[in-house]
Amino acid sequence: MKMKIRQIKTQQIKAQRARTRKSERRTDALSKERIVEAAIDILDAEGENALTFRALAARLSTGSGAIYWHVADKNELLTAATDAIIGRVLTDVADDAGPGQAIRTFALGLFDAIDAHPWVGTHLFREPWQAAMLEIFEAIGGRLQALGVPEEALFNAGSALVNYILGVAGQNAANARLLPQGTDRSAALGAIAASWTELDPARYPFVHHLATKLSDHDDREQFLAGIDLILAGIGAIGRTDRVS
Amino acid sequence: MKMKIRQIKTQQIKAQRARTRKSERRTDALSKERIVEAAIDILDAEGENALTFRALAARLSTGSGAIYWHVADKNELLTAATDAIIGRVLTDVADDAGPGQAIRTFALGLFDAIDAHPWVGTHLFREPWQAAMLEIFEAIGGRLQALGVPEEALFNAGSALVNYILGVAGQNAANARLLPQGTDRSAALGAIAASWTELDPARYPFVHHLATKLSDHDDREQFLAGIDLILAGIGAIGRTDRVS
């Protein structure tokens, strides 16, 4: 708490300084941006477990105490890093092709970002109601409205899409944790499929069936297929006979 | 690895002993079951962070070394605890009312279990391709087949449902972490909604709209609505005009 107050005061002072004096800071001066940038580098290069304040301090040639002057704790650091990645996705979604298509390209953009930075999936997941999550909700919800989804169904439709996206994001992150660095992906999938075929076919017929499909499947396509499924469901609301 | 081998040997010996001599174990003897049971108690009563080997050892009046004789590591412990909870859900799903309804009641059973034990959501999430996950896949996939979902669409439909369920599970777990114990839920939701209304209405119109709905919404109903949405989408496949 003491930290928070100091933080705020510092921000104000910094802002003021930025207004009055243009650019005189030491080239090696620490700042929240530089710290977040270094954190992203470590996360991307060496994975979630590699991000420690010691590693970060070493990379920035400083001590952990100095980092804590700019960042409240590890959570805030991860949130800032996540916001940075999500922010990039939000910028480039064109609405030319209609709201449905915009939702698809936005979702795919999220997927690609999380695929490239799996730790984003983990954090988006662990800390709900973050700023990044609000952006996602807004991006999707607004377009659902444009799609003509009726008032009462909006909340449910939006949360279904967001929860689905989060689910995939989390799975991606978990897989990345499981197969670190440049492990041979298809080989690993093959191993999993093989272990599935060793299960009792009487008890697990569906899993057996999946095992044959697992090798030649594309995560990205499958993700989009799920989005389309939900969009189709949203479109079908009210006019479709209930599946039972 | 050394541990693993010892483990296996011990299991065999235990099994053999169980076969030859019926019940002579000390009443206070340690066992994997007793350990898992104690772990579940701690997780339920005090939350995910409270489960440490020290706390576990204290509760079982032993040392952490003794626990490691029965359990390889914390991950295995959590997996066993998760399996125990999921196992209960799997048992009581009636298929009388058709596969669609069976999927609904199964999904609701999962939701309720994870709602009651939020840490299950966290772990299901962190470690994919677990035994519990296979059970879930099988339960859903088999019924999708019974529903008449065409061969090519099965994998995608199943993974969409599972990913959605996982997404909700993770959010539930995150919320439970955020509002520990018996925090006043509606008050907390109200606070979140209030913070949302303070955002710029021009930039976040949809979030503003959500804020009004947030207080009187039922997670469980919303979860089921999402399941229905996906099922409707699955039913609509191939005959619906694309939403765009």
Add this chain to the structure above:
DNA sequence: ATAGTAATTGGAACGTCGTTCCATTCATGT
């Protein structure tokens, strides 16, 4: 310019965790 004040730094130190190690106890088959 200079002294005084506040921001910022770097690294030592604290407490907690998962895990490993190991001396000791206990039950068993011979």
Add this chain to the structure above:
DNA sequence: ACATGAATGGAACGACGTTCCAATTACTAT
């Protein structure tokens, strides 16, 4: 009775997030 190996419990290790603090640096008012 004794030898063997399963099982125990607690000390110790290394790594982490975080806090603390003495030293340094940058800025302000004089």
